[in-house]
């Protein structure tokens with residue numbers, strides 16, 4: 332299986348993975364043969380890449396970071412929880428509302444425990460590119476992705492379970508304030524005006540004001556919503572806090588938040604590939620983000636995920652066949668083209684054990700640009 336851009340898809344190619352619609356229902360099943368009209372329909376849904384099964388990539392598996400069942404349940408729990416707690420009339424006099432909130436938070440804690448125990452038992456390099464889906468209301472899926480990244484990063488930090496749980500909850504709720512921002516502004520395709528930008532920025536304080544009033548939610552979790560856009564050099568918002576003034580949970584969250592934002596498609600721009608996302612984090616090393624968090628995060632994610640086409644510095648081309656957990660930049664590559672770009676009989680090389688250590692990936696397929 333390999334990942335290709337939709338504009339390179341041809342009639343007759345077979346889908347290697349299902350494509351989901353924005354409600355997480357299967358739109359096209361694995362094995363579906365693509366036709367011109369299907370390709371056009373997928374373009375209209377703003378799907379830029381798909382996994383295909385072909386002879387060249389036979390045997391290359393794309394591993395989901397968390398099982399689909401847990402993913403589906405998590406999205407539905409997050410949706411229900413955000414809708415409930417940001418719903419109307421949530422105050423102490425609204426008994427029904429309080430009961431609903433308590434119930435939503437209980438199921439919320441449970442699903443996070445499931446995610447956490449899966450990640451702890453199955454140490455893997457996270458690859459959230461592994462699911463192809465149409466544009467969704469990204470607050471829900473973004474919240475889940477940030478929770479998965481933050482949880483893994485909290486594990487890498489060696490934090491105790493209770494803190495990891497709080498960070499996970501903070502991550503799932505960090506953007507709850509966006510429920511109060513009008514979708515027209517939030518999903519605007521062009522640049523925001525100065526006023527619109529200030530309005531969007533208010534989501535961190537709106538989220539904090541909401542969460543701190545909910546009895547079941549620890550205050551540190553509310554602070555995740557308040558501080559996730561603070562930056563270590565004081566250039567963030569809403570308060571321009573610096574270094575140690577920023578809560579350690581928010582420093583973890585900000586790395587996960589930015590990485591997911593730039594590696595996901597938005598109506599106003601296409602996604603970056605993971606290695607470009609990491610490069611972008613490094614451009615804010617020590618100024619926007621704490622260095623230690625970027626270092627640790629780099630080891631949490633699949634920088635060159637399986638199925639990606641890459642070019643090596645000797646001019647040859649291959650497909651990432653298997654990720655090397657202990658050598659993040661040096662996966663196993665299935666070579667498919669020689670230096671001149673001619674197709675060759677595929678063979679595999681393990682970049683982590685080749686003698687010639689100057690051999691390295693210089694470019695990943697410009698899939699998402």
Ligand SMILES: [Fe+2]
Nearest residue numbers: 505506559560
């Ligand atoms: Fe945010």
